[in-house]
Amino acid sequence: MDGVDERVGEAGERVCLVPWAETDLWLLHRTNSPEMTAHLGGPETEERLAARNRRYAGLASGRMYRFTLSDGGETVGSIGYWQRTWQGAEVWETGWAVLPEFQGRGLAVRAARTVREAARADGTHRYLHAFPSVDHAASNAVCRGAGFTLLGQADFEYPKGRWIRSNDWRVDLEKGD
Template sequence: MDAASAETVRLVPWAEGDFWLLRRNNSPEMTEHLGGPETEEKLVARHRRYVDLATGGMFRVVLADGGESVGAIGFWEREWQGETVWETGWAVLPEFQGRGLAAGAARAVVETARAAGRNRYLHAFPKADHAASNGVCRRAGFTLVGQSRFEYPKGHWITSNDWRVDLGEVLEGPG
């Protein structure tokens, strides 16, 4: 789907009442590339981290027209190759996939991370064989840096693509 025909989305900060969306995203279908569903205890802990995230942000992705919730996206700090960077990840509910919503949400989170001004780079690390998520990165303007072995979830090693957006032009400001 091209950008002109894609539906537009907006990001709504993650709140206490968004646990239902996290639960929906925890299905076998939605976690196939993430090591499978998490336990209820881990979901509750993840929800708490999302609500309490100190740097970055987690968001519910909603349709700009009508406000229907279609997924989740966020960005947070991590250490990567000796520097602190932003990392992003997303999930779009199955009934809304294939409509350009994830790419729209990724573009919105790029702008949100850029506005945060804290780190120069935003990375995404989809599994190398996850065609849909790699396509989202490409359509959202990320640059493929290469492949990396990545531990996610803990104890589970995967080969991921390292996609990156340089936020530096805003961090550096006008010359």
């Protein structure tokens, strides 16, 4: 699969999901600022970025993408879905980052809807979850706009060794919501 175009027939800018490649390390560097990582424990070291890039490129369960504007192909950010154990069950988890110059345009909502469809098409798990910090208004708005249901709050470890209070948002991929 070379790319997944947004299937939502919304007016406005459309996005395309492009499978993550080893050459996308530059995007991790761009999103590794104190402002972009304030809700994620802060910037990572060069070694951790390189390891994450390799993990994204070789993801065995799920898929990581950079997402682009459909018109022109300009990279906007990253998004993906991956397997995790949550409350005793295997589920998909999703997360995203949008470059500062593209924030506030609804592009993350469009990308989240598109990745939701990619996870549904994968067919492996019934649920797709997102766990933004309760204090991260923008990411919680993306969940709401992308059709996720707020289940409540949970203590969530991210990165490893750092606990944050997160909202647990979920989409039932079997029901099609």
